[in-house]
Structures are given as C-alpha cells and as structure tokens.
Amino acid sequence: MSDLVVFTVIGVLAGATARLWYSGREPMQVLGTMLVGVVGAVLAGMISWAEWSAVDGRLEPGALLTSLLGAAFALGLWACIAHGRSIPVSSTRP
Secondary structure: OHHHHHHHHHHHHHHHHHHHOOOOOOOHHHHHHHHHHHHHHHHHHHHHHHOOEEOOOOOOHHHHHHHHHHHHHHHHHHHHHHHHHHHOOOOOOO
C-alpha cells in the first residue's frame, strides 16, 4: 500500500515539474498536469510490481525508476497530443 503512495508522490512531483518546464498558455491547468503524472506513475509502478516485487515491504529502485519513466512518458504523450490538436490544419480547397 505504501508503494502506491510513493508512486503517487512521484507522479505529483513529475506533473508539477513538467508544468514548470512548460510554462505559458497550456490547455490544461496545473492540477490536470499533476493528474496525468500520477496516472502515468501509478500505472508504470503497478506494471513494475510484476518485475520487481516488494520484499519485506522494501520498495525496489527499479520500481521507482519505472514509475518516474511512466510519469514522464504520460506527460510527454499528453503534451504531444495537446500540441497536435492546437496546430491548425489547412484545407486545400479548389
């Protein structure tokens, strides 16, 4: 259970850091960015449990790294999707 709390904290910190790096007008507020980070971190952390199961309540470094990479991937993917939606597509009319 404490692992989920750690993964959530990693996601919140990753989301806050991403918001600081991408300052300016963004379609999503800071809490939304943090939520995307949390979702990525928790999903990646849960996937990592299959590979690095906790021994005696100890959290493995591989699980922490996977959680951080999952949060970064989710935030990067969300940024690409949001940027792709903001680019106007020119239509070719005859």
